[in-house]
Amino acid sequence: MTLSMEQLQIILNEHHILRSIQEKQPLVFQHVSYDSRRVQPDTLFFCKGDFKNSYVTMALARGATAIVTEQPVDLEQQACQIIVTDVQKAMSLLAAAFFDYPQNHLKIVAITGTKGKTTTAYFLYQALQQPTAKKTALFSTVNTVLGSEPQQIFKSQLTTPESLDLFAQMQQAVANGMRYLIMEVSSQAYLKQRVYGLKYDVGSFLNISPDHIGTNEHPTFANYLHCKEQLLINSKRVIINAETAHVAEIYDAAKATTDPDQIYLFARSSAKLQLKQMVDFTFDSTADSLSENQITLNALSEKAQALGIAGAYTLGITGDYNEANAVDAIISGGILGFQHDQLAAGIATTKIPGRMEAYQSATHGTVYVDYAHNYASTKAVLRFLKDHHPAGKVIVVLGSPGNKGIDRRAGFGQALSEEADEVYLTTDDPAFEDPEQIAHEIDHHIDHQRVQVHFEMDRIQAIQTAIEQAGPDDLVAVLGKGQDPYQKIKGVDTPYPTDSSVVKKQLQLD
Numbered sequence: 001m002t003l004s005m006e007q008l009q010i011i012l013n014e015h016h017i018l019r020s021i022q023e024k025q026p027l028v029f030q031h032v033s034y035d036s037r038r039v040q041p042d043t044l045f046f047c048k049g050d051f052k053n054s055y056v057t058m059a060l061a062r063g064a065t066a067i068v069t070e071q072p073v074d075l076e077q078q079a080c081q082i083i084v085t086d087v088q089k090a091m092s093l094l095a096a097a098f099f100d101y102p103q104n105h106l107k108i109v110a111i112t113g114t115k116g117k118t119t120t121a122y123f124l125y126q127a128l129q130q131p132t133a134k135k136t137a138l139f140s141t142v143n144t145v146l147g148s149e150p151q152q153i154f155k156s157q158l159t160t161p162e163s164l165d166l167f168a169q170m171q172q173a174v175a176n177g178m179r180y181l182i183m184e185v186s187s188q189a190y191l192k193q194r195v196y197g198l199k200y201d202v203g204s205f206l207n208i209s210p211d212h213i214g215t216n217e218h219p220t221f222a223n224y225l226h227c228k229e230q231l232l233i234n235s236k237r238v239i240i241n242a243e244t245a246h247v248a249e250i251y252d253a254a255k256a257t258t259d260p261d262q263i264y265l266f267a268r269s270s271a272k273l274q275l276k277q278m279v280d281f282t283f284d285s286t287a288d289s290l291s292e293n294q295i296t297l298n299a300l301s302e303k304a305q306a307l308g309i310a311g312a313y314t315l316g317i318t319g320d321y322n323e324a325n326a327v328d329a330i331i332s333g334g335i336l337g338f339q340h341d342q343l344a345a346g347i348a349t350t351k352i353p354g355r356m357e358a359y360q361s362a363t364h365g366t367v368y369v370d371y372a373h374n375y376a377s378t379k380a381v382l383r384f385l386k387d388h389h390p391a392g393k394v395i396v397v398l399g400s401p402g403n404k405g406i407d408r409r410a411g412f413g414q415a416l417s418e419e420a421d422e423v424y425l426t427t428d429d430p431a432f433e434d435p436e437q438i439a440h441e442i443d444h445h446i447d448h449q450r451v452q453v454h455f456e457m458d459r460i461q462a463i464q465t466a467i468e469q470a471g472p473d474d475l476v477a478v479l480g481k482g483q484d485p486y487q488k489i490k491g492v493d494t495p496y497p498t499d500s501s502v503v504k505k506q507l508q509l510d
């Protein structure tokens, strides 16, 4: 993989991003990097984000031959400086070129939404395993899958990687023989231009509700929605959950660049809809319990019928809110050219780490571990569990992260007031804040007439006590961390055994 100065100049000029090149030389770059600690000789180095000039000095000392930057860097030595209007856009475009446009060798399905991205990605990944002969890669919040060998599967750092990492990983997936890629695309990825210039074969919009608004994330809800809509503008074919808020605006955004014949809308049959006449697929739940989840998918429009995916499906994961996630995955599979019988087996065996994991105990009810961490997801999970446990109490263990998503605290308070009987407020990635203070902020939004509140900042202790106190008909929901093996404390990922391990140990299921 290489990139020449000549190629770089053509690409940046084509996209009107290049301002000037200082100390230009006819260089050929052997590496690209945004981290001075990883620079090798002949690296093109990108100055991005919360940046210090000393990083450039380090990069040049380690052999970087040029830097890409928005502002000229004041250096003691002479250096080739490529000045651009937007370094993140430049990095994405140049990364695609450096890694030789790996997207051209992959059918790419991109998924966005406030909730359900990972679940949908896993449903589709599992559904495609058999029909694509395991030639499907995955970029998800949980795992990155670049091939079918164990060493090609690893924990992800971000939902959507930085563009340099994204194109590098795509290139590795292609080298490993992958032909399909399923990727979650966060709104942050668009905010930070991590996928600038990338087009998808299929793009899905699951839902949107207020989230990720605040310092380091989106300044407003309008900006959050705008960033998510970019996915549709960059997709050849589009799937939209017609039950989402703002559906008319989202459909219009998709229609701006995609022929309506290539846009598929789906919804639950019973849903009250703004765009009812335009819905292509409806679905009905035919079994919805704590152990079973089955749906029937109905194809209404001609283009929907042509996909050959209508029929009955069993889902490998419970929760009524997961039905829409599965339907989205099934339609994606249909658009890729696979039919009902090819997709159904994978949908039936899908399990998602840290989502709706159930652990049965003889004397302390059932314990659920789930990744719900905002109002919409906490409400959805607790309502589903409560409906199916009419006899006992709903006991919840949760916290809220520090230095981000501050409005989640009110959301948790509201969801708990609506659905819980008892809560153990605890620690969840407090960052630079005091977890006890965060817990009190959640508590401020809880209706104390309805919910009994306990404070226990040691998360392991909070889980153990909640389980010990639960009776045989009660349920305990441990929410927010899923399979996270750390607590983010004062800038350090402090090891944490995962909620599932703590629960299993307490229930002696190990």
Ligand SMILES: CC(=O)N[C@H]1[C@@H](OP(=O)(O)OP(=O)(O)OC[C@H]2O[C@@H](n3ccc(=O)[nH]c3=O)[C@H](O)[C@@H]2O)O[C@H](CO)[C@@H](O)[C@@H]1O[C@H](C)C(=O)N[C@@H](C)C(=O)N[C@H](CCC(=O)O)C(=O)O
Binding pocket: 034, 035, 036, 037, 047, 048, 049, 050, 051, 052, 055, 157, 158, 159, 160, 161, 162, 186, 187, 188, 189, 192, 212, 216, 217
């Ligand atoms: C706000 C945000 O998106 N920040 C991301 C961004 O940070 P940044 O560009 O400011 O980088 P930085 O870590 O502050 O450092 C600045 C630059 O100096 C470089 N550096 C640093 C030290 C050094 O010695 N030398 C050096 O060159 C770094 O490599 C970097 O390029 O680039 C970093 C990678 O270089 C990411 O790790 C970081 O994500 C942070 C950890 C984060 O929390 N991001 C969240 C908000 C996020 O992106 N979340 C979404 C999911 C949201 C959802 O659920 O919908 C995601 O896609 O994961």
Ligand SMILES: Nc1ncnc2c1ncn2[C@@H]1O[C@H](COP(=O)(O)OP(=O)(O)OP(=O)(O)O)[C@@H](O)[C@H]1O
Binding pocket: 113, 114, 115, 116, 117, 118, 119, 120, 141, 159, 184, 206, 207, 321, 322, 324, 325, 354, 355, 356, 370, 371, 372, 373, 376, 377, 378, 380, 381
């Ligand atoms: N369609 C949905 N509507 C509401 N809640 C959902 C939906 N799908 C999943 N959830 C809830 O949200 C949690 C997170 O689900 P998932 O990881 O699939 O979403 P995500 O969009 O990837 O989330 P994040 O962006 O926070 O990583 C689940 O554990 C579940 O509690």
